[in-house]
Amino acid sequence: MLLFVSYHSCKLIHLALVGSLSRLDVFSSIGRALSMRVPSLLPIPAFILATLRPREPQTDLPLHSPLMNTGVCNGDIMILAGNSHPALAQLIAERLDRKLVEIQIGKFANKETQLEIMHSLRDRDVYILQTGGIMDVNNSIMELLVMAYACKTSSARNIIGVIPYLPYSKQSKMRKRGCIVSKLLAKMMCKAGLTHIITMDLHQKEIQGFFDCPVDNLRASPFLLNYIVEQIPDYRNSVIVAKDPASCKRATSYAERLRVGIAVIHGEAKTRFDDDYEDADEDGDDGRTSPPPLPARQQGRLHSSVSMSSFMERSEPGAEPGPVTAAAAAAAALRRGRPRLRSAASVCFGEVDPSRIMSVGVTGVPMQAAKEKPPISVVGDVGGRIAIMVDDMIDDVRSFVAAAEMLKERGAYKIYVMATHGLLSADAPRLIEESAIDEVVVTNTVPHDVQKIHCHKIKTVDVSILLSEAIRRLHNKESLSYLFRNITMED
The missing domain is CATH 3.40.50.2020 (Rossmann fold)
Structure with a gap:
């Protein structure tokens, strides 16, 4: 009988050492075995047995308790991945020793994006892994926005978008009557709920200024x-x-x-799609006929009044305009009882000589010659x-x-x-x-x-090790400057 009790005692102690049972549970089990098998040899008082009773299961465990292992992650970091690059997302999750949060993302019959997150994200740091896809970049963007907004409405603490390739980064400059699409995309991401962006090798470094949240532009x-x-x-x-x-x-x-x-x-x-491509409108209304041209007599009179307004003045109320000297203009101004107005150039350098003003020989804006690249x-x-x-x-x-x-x-x-x-x-x-x-x-x-x-x-x-290290440092509130050692803006 004693051998039976000793065998079970050793087995229970082994389970306690490996972490399967607590010490209190081991002692309670040994006490029950002794009381049942050898009551005459080892009488155990009732108050000791009451102390060694197994604990009732606790239902109100803290949110971040290690016992709450749902199989998704062991901490307050949650990793979501879209359909753009699942292989890269899996590599990053494995390097961080985490599992991807189970989500169901698909489409309705009319191609609308549908998303359902299978776990709670309340007060968690959420990292969304999504890159600009090749086949359907607009669908990848919509998935990212929907996931970010779903995390925002689920009361996530921080929502960080890990976007290795930022879509529409080539459209970061104004061309003709187009728009800066990367600016629009940055506004949409911030409005959707993203509080931080981790990306890599932006096409133009100035795109970071389009976002209303911090952007870490890693280098490959x-x-x-x-x-x-x-x-x-x-x-x-x-x-x-x-x-x-x-x-x-x-x-x-x-x-x-x-x-x-x-x-x-x-x-x-x-x-046509290069960054420094610029040319004028080939066809259509370019404004040359707006407003309609004036008659020749009025056009000549307007030209003379504009070009010589600083040097011609009426001396008498009914006299014809004509060129006058500076002294005569000053005398005429004093006769009319108003002070003479002088330009900045005349104040600094004296009176302006009309002969020093040169004309380029054109009546409108001069047209630039087209660039001809060498061989x-x-x-x-x-x-x-x-x-x-x-x-x-x-x-x-x-x-x-x-x-x-x-x-x-x-x-x-x-x-x-x-x-x-x-x-x-x-x-x-x-x-x-x-x-x-x-x-x-x-x-x-x-x-x-x-x-x-x-x-x-x-x-x-x-490059998954670089992205995972950036996520780890950001989550642990460590500096990311180590990832930019000896990195210049030209890289």
């Missing part, structure tokens, strides 16, 4: 530089190439870190070297393909293309496969698994 350049050092043999014999003059700052930053040379491709023809050329030596073109995104690859052909003609024996966001829209995989480009290296901020199937030259660098 350390990952790309590390790929160059580790994966490109003889990278010391390379040259960093800017495919257009606008990319010179980024190329210079890469070249200084790698301690290699730089080359610039000049004369590339710009397309495409490479500024710098690329002969016998590895050419590495760097940019922030690769969308339409035709400019990269044309630049690669020029570099190949100038003697570059290997050509790489490095970028953060690999959008690779339309027939980009086919053009890359048929071009002189040897390898295209992009990060996984945007999903491009389908493009990699059609083109074996596309390589991917994982």
Whole structure:
């Protein structure tokens, strides 16, 4: 009998050591076993048995108690993910040792976005992982806005949007009669409830000013530089190439870190969707006939009155206007009993001589001559070297393909293309496969698994560790300056 009690006592103590039972539960079980098996040998008083009774299950546990493990997360951080990039969201959640919150997001029959969150978000820090998709970017934006507003109405404490690639970042400048769409998107995100934004390599750094909340613009350049050092043999014999003059700052930053040379491709023809493309209205009403032209006699009289108003004055109420000297004008003003008004130029430099005013010989606003780009050329030596073109995104690859052909003609024996966001829209995989480009290296901020199937030259660098570290530091209220060490605005 004693062996039976000893066996069960050892088993219960083992469970207490591994954490399955509490010490009070172990002692209570041992006491009940002793009272039932050997009452004559070990009589246990009733007050001790009452003390060793098992506790009643507690129903009002605190919200953040470790016993409240729902299988989603163990702390007050909740991670939601949309349908734009589930693979990246899973990588970030695994690095943070958390599980994604279960949500149901879909569409009605009329394509409206529907969302239901399966867990409470009250007083939690919520991180929404959503990037700009390639196939349906507008649907990705709507999912992000709906998720943010759902978290806001669920009384979440903080709502942080983790958006590796910010959609519409290319439309950050005014063009003709269009609008700055990235400004509109920033207002919509803030109104939806986002209190913080974590993104990566904005197309224009000034986009941060469009948001009414803090924006952390991470950089992927350390990952790309590390790929160059580790994966490109003889990278010391390379040259960093800017495919257009606008990319010179980024190329210079890469070249200084790698301690290699730089080359610039000049004369590339710009397309309608490039940032520095500007031209006048080709057709339509440009305002040349508004208002209607005046008759020749009135037009000449108006021109003479405007151009010579400072130097012509009526001397008598019925006299014809004509040129007068400064002394005569002053005398006429005194005769009429009003003080003479003098311009700022006449006060500072004396009287203005009409002969010093020059005319350009036109009656309207002069038209600017159209820009004519010189023939495409490479500024710098690329002969016998590895050419590495760097940019922030690769969308339409035709400019990269044309630049690669020029570099190949100038003697570059290997050509790489490095970028953060690999959008690779339309027939980009086919053009890359048929071009002189040897390898295209992009990060996984945007999903491009389908493009990699059609083109074996596309390589991917994982940046989930940078995003997860930014989330961890932000949640623990730590500084993010470590993530920006030796990072300049040109990266």
